[in-house]
Amino acid sequence: MSEVPIPPQWEYRVIHINVDNRTPPQPPDPQVASQKLGGTLSPEFISREFPQQYGPEQRAQSAPKHPAEQLQHFLNLLGKEGWEMTTTAQVGQLLMFFFKRLLPVDATPAAPTLEPTVEPAEVPPQSP
Structure with missing residues (x-):
């Protein structure tokens, strides 16, 4: 076969x-990001939690x-x-x-196999 x-x-x-x-693109600014979020996250929090986008190193080299x-x-x-x-x-x-x-x-997902489904047997209630 x-x-x-x-x-x-x-x-x-x-x-x-x-x-x-x-509008021309602007470098990332944690203050602007905080304002866009309605102040729910502080600029300090944004800078600390997202250093790749808003950290001090990023801002220092953020020439557009x-x-x-x-x-x-x-x-x-x-x-x-x-x-x-x-x-x-x-x-x-x-x-x-x-x-x-x-x-x-x-x-790649394997082809679904068809397996028979077995319904659980109904257990009659036991008397105390």
Whole structure:
């Protein structure tokens, strides 16, 4: 009996970018982030809990980068994870990026097996 080859299986990822040319990008600011959250999180808390985005080192080197450079860095990170960009599309103010990558062979779900279900027998109540 010959085995039927399993076709490749893909997983997909969609990323969107809000296209707004009215305001230039600003470096991360914990004060602004706190204000956007209505003050529910203090700037100090945001800086401490999210040091990669709002820590002192990040603010020291937070000269705004050109959007193309930011996008290139982001796309390179996805490429290192095995994602391949397949297409882009714009929907209103959203620029959509579509990616795919092969599912690892061991991550593919096994075909469901049909096993008979056995209903538990009803136990009559016992008298005290």
